[in-house]
Amino acid sequence: MISVIVPVYNAEAYLSRCLESILNQTYRDIQVICVNDGSTDSSGDMLEELRHRDGRVQVACRENSGLSASRNAGLELAEGEYVMFVDADDWLDEHTCAHAMEAMLGRDADIVFWSYAREYGTASAPVLFWREERVFEGESMEWLRNRLLGPSGAELGRPERLDSYGTAWGKLYRRSLFREGEASFVDTALIGSAEDVLCNLSLFRAARRAVYIPTTFYHYRKTAAGALTKRYKPELADQWEELFRRMERQVRESGAYPEAEQALRNRMALSVIFLGLNVCDAPASSFRKCRILHELLKRDWCRTAVRELPLAPLPPHWKAFFLTVKLGCVPGLYLFLLTIKRILAK
Helix, strand or coil: CEEEEEEECCCCCCHHHHHHHHHCCCCCCEEEEEEEECCCCCHHHHHHHHHHHCCCEEEEEECCCCHHHHHHHHHHHCCCCEEEECCCCCEECCCHHHHHHHHHHHCCCCEEEEEEEEEECCEEEEECCCCCCEEEECHHHHHHHHHHHCCCHHHHHCHHHCCCCCCCCCEEEECHHHHHCCCCCCCHHHHCCCHHHHHHHHHHHHCCEEEEEEEEEEEEECCHHHCHHHCCCCCHHHHHHHHHHHHHHHHHHCCCCHHHHHHHHHHHHHHHHHHHHHHHCCCCCHHHHHHHHHHHHHCHHHHHHHHHCCCCCCCHHHHHHHHHHHCCCHHHHHHHHHHHHHHHHC
16 A cells, blocks of 8 residues: 655645645546645635545544644555655555555565656646666665765756755655664754655665656645745755754765765765855845844855865856856855846746
């Protein structure tokens, strides 16, 4: 049986499509655990209606405590040998569970994962990791785990893809991995974001074999409300510093090796883009924003990561950006960030 965990918070506009896509799977042996995280809209009523209609649906209600706590609560209720996560505003193709189980059992895998499509209202943009099926074990599993930590080589030129591999959704897990890897989701109030990446680092360390399916089974709805740069978060740099400390601990516990350490440093260096965009949203003067950027670049982890970031694999525009960062030219960095914001706003 597959336990499908769906955290729900004020998702009335999208919830029906999400849950119908799960309940209409051609693979029928599923348990659907909906964790109502203190919704104040009609999501709760919709969940109760579905629970009465389909005995496979289980609803857990809790005070609002965030996505990580909801996923952890769903794991406590899971009864299936396998587990999958779906966000309440997304949806699945109808054959997702069937093909994932076929790969899981046929390849004797611990994790199966697949590509996804970004959904922008009437437009869809597929994100295909690789064009052929891949099986990861041994050294190739270490390589994949490094990609969770951070990009290398040509991947450095696509910072927007930083956490594409590390999402909790778009994967089928053997549930016992959570116990074996001592894995759970950390509250983003502590680490800012990437709670699914941090959890996956533990899960992929515990896994013997992972299989990739080159099909966009998962549909990830892009909404303006979820954009990182829409609201200034003054605590974000401190939170990400804690995230990096936890990732460093994972690397040490796995037996530190140069490729993993470099991948993490690359992540830290690329974070300057997103932390800088966050600073641009601060309710402050341009002078004050430049001061905040200056303080960011002075942080030990940032200085080290930026100094060691290889520029050769980067396309010209990112080379120019990170050369500006390496030189510590804060006004130039600020102008770069404002340009990026204007491009993202289009």
